[in-house]
Amino acid sequence: MNELFLGIISFLTSTIAGIVGIGGGMMLIAILPSFLPLNALIPVHGLTQMSSNLSRAIFGYKDIQFEVIPKFLIGSFIGIGLFATILNFISLNYVPLFIGVYILLSLWSAKFNEKIKKYENYYIAGFFQTGFSIVVGATGPLTMTLLFKDYANKEKVLATSAALMSITHILKVFVFIYFGFVFFDYMGIIIAMIIGAVTGSWVATRLRDKIDGKKFFLILKVLLTVLAFHIIVKVFI
Template sequence: MIDVLTSLPEGLTAVAFGGLIAVSFVSSFITVSFGIGGGTLLIAMMATLVPPLVLIPVHGVIQLGSNTGRAVLLARHVHWAALPGFVVGAVIGSLLGGMMAVEIPPQFVQIGIGCFVIYSVLSRPPKWLAAWPWLSGGVSSFLTMFFGATGLFVANFIKSMDLPRHRHVATHATLMTVQHALKVIVFGFLGFAFGGWVPFIGAMILSGLVGTVSGRLLLNRMTDHGFKRALNVVLLLISARLIWGGLMG
């Protein structure tokens, strides 16, 4: 830990590092327990403590590590049928996002995603979400190049398949692993230098893995009905926060 503190990137204090390590644990605990929420919480906190130019790429690597750990831990529950179409869309969306020379105003993305998810929770997720995984992969992967945390959109796609709680969390983690891996590759080709952030990223991933293992204990104690109710509450709260942040932005 001392070695990590002495090699912190410029612009990141030891106090900020300690706070983000705690947030990484909590965010992973929330995500594996309720299926969603951790990535949004993490990027919201990182946005106040990490230099803006590195926020999206570094958050992407941390989320890649966290989601990989979740996917491996719950691998036997993954709904693999959702993967091929999503991957095709994700590749296309990531490449298009990486080639865009303009940045989409984040407040528009926040309001749009928030309204769509609230509509889907209060009614029923549109049937095309389950039928068109490539569209969910493409749209969410395109937006994540600018916005960072689009797990909410992917969670709604998985929710439309009405999976049991373990399969929901495992499938979400697997799809997000693919999405964040593609994002990191694209940022690497665009010339982002991850090297100076490696110790920080490693510590954040390790903390997140501890949170994942802890959160699985709560997931095991839930019922599918309780999980779906909790998921809807978390989706509504995050969506409301996104819309509010977008309007204030």
């Protein structure tokens, strides 16, 4: 039953991400703590998001701005190497707390987003986006602001963001394999979520121009806020 439900959730969150560019990964990482043990939370989320972003990048490959990828990739390799060491010093009991606080700051703190904007190059964006993803899972907004500044075309922003997030999640999955996480133990859930994610990406490419992105994002922002508070409260109860 969990497989079917999480497959549907993965479809919905992937569709959301494909339409508005961000939010799907955050929503998924906010829901997963109710269904997965803490040690599986970030790895399973990462593999699902890898399929979601990679499929979205493939569907929109003609709009990817490939010139930014080498810079982002270099930063990502450095970031994943350094931040991987953090896993040995952080109690997994507090991972949902990191996730909830990160979501709230990303959505509502102008100062937090201003600090992020200071690191406006793809080397540093790759370093922080991929590095932080090991701990908080969903870090797509870190490069979205930079892409919107560099490219006025929405399709270019969404396709390139998907490509960059694919790099982040691919590297993250390899890190968790290196640390011994056994993805096979959750194969049923993973397959259902990957099918949902890829299908959601496909649907999003056909709905993107038919939905008012501003109204949709407002609803998404409120929903994400509720979910963030929910997982923060669960840490202390």
